[in-house]
Amino acid sequence: MDRLSAYDHAICWAFTYKFWSHTTDSDFEMLPFAFPTDPPLPKITSLRSWVKFLVGIEPELYNCCPNSCCCYTGPHEQLQECPYCKEPRFGSDGKPRKKFTYILLILRLEAFTCNQSMATKMKYRSTGHVHEPGKSSDIFNGSNYRNLRREHVEVNGRRFEHRYFEDERDIALGLSTDGFAPFKRRKNTAWPLIIFNYNLPPEIHFNIDNILSLGVIPGPKKPVDVDSFLWPLIKELLRLAAGV
Numbered sequence: 001m002d003r004l005s006a007y008d009h010a011i012c013w014a015f016t017y018k019f020w021s022h023t024t025d026s027d028f029e030m031l032p033f034a035f036p037t038d039p040p041l042p043k044i045t046s047l048r049s050w051v052k053f054l055v056g057i058e059p060e061l062y063n064c065c066p067n068s069c070c071c072y073t074g075p076h077e078q079l080q081e082c083p084y085c086k087e088p089r090f091g092s093d094g095k096p097r098k099k100f101t102y103i104l105l106i107l108r109l110e111a112f113t114c115n116q117s118m119a120t121k122m123k124y125r126s127t128g129h130v131h132e133p134g135k136s137s138d139i140f141n142g143s144n145y146r147n148l149r150r151e152h153v154e155v156n157g158r159r160f161e162h163r164y165f166e167d168e169r170d171i172a173l174g175l176s177t178d179g180f181a182p183f184k185r186r187k188n189t190a191w192p193l194i195i196f197n198y199n200l201p202p203e204i205h206f207n208i209d210n211i212l213s214l215g216v217i218p219g220p221k222k223p224v225d226v227d228s229f230l231w232p233l234i235k236e237l238l239r240l241a242a243g244v
């Protein structure tokens with residue numbers, strides 16, 4: 001944050017206020033009348049663009065089936081119609097009928113390591129947790145994690161020298177997805193893809209501030225091929241396992 005100007009800071013605080021208070025765009029645009037600033041804050045569209053520029057993370061957009069059966073990634077990448085419901089991928093105007101937005105993970109994890117407070121909290125996995133046989137206080141007591149620590153990392157058939165979670169900076173992540181109905185009177189469902197950062201102490205790793213959203217499978221139906229939506233994440237996880 002030190003490299004940000006005072007105006008950049010003001011932009012970040014204004015955007016944080018809008019995000020946390022759920023203020024509508026029109027209400028937000030009225031704020032300068034009550035609380036004028038010098039220089040004045042930009043309009044909401046410019047504010048968003050500015051924050052996007054400061055964050056430096058561009059979301060990736062993928063075409064997906066209008067019924068959310070699958071995402072056109074990996075083996076589906078070149079398909080022109082959904083292999084499950086046969087709906088065409090593109091409309092008569094040649095544009096994709098629906099898109100899935102994926103927010104990159106590695107850039108955000110790298111940002112955490114640059115933040116002293118966050119990086120310190122994330123040392124919990126390597127220095128804070130103490131394994132006591134027979135006691136289950138965290139995922140690090142689990143056999144899955146403990147067995148992985150004995151194994152060498154393998155990616156696409158290549159065996160690496162390092163073992164899983166051997167380096168103190170390695171990050172243990174958990175993936176969760178479950179459907180929810182955004183509208184009370186409709187059957188539409190949407191499926192958020194979220195990541196838990198288990199390197200953080202157990203009392204805070206499920207806090208909403210610490211949960212990472214990767215994107216939302218838009219619905220309206222339950223995805224048939226969830227893996228196709230996870231494809232961009234899997235590519236990033238393989239890169240992380242090999243070492244970033």
Ligand SMILES: [Zn+2]
Pocket residue numbers: 065066067068069070082083084085086087
């Ligand atoms: Zn479909």
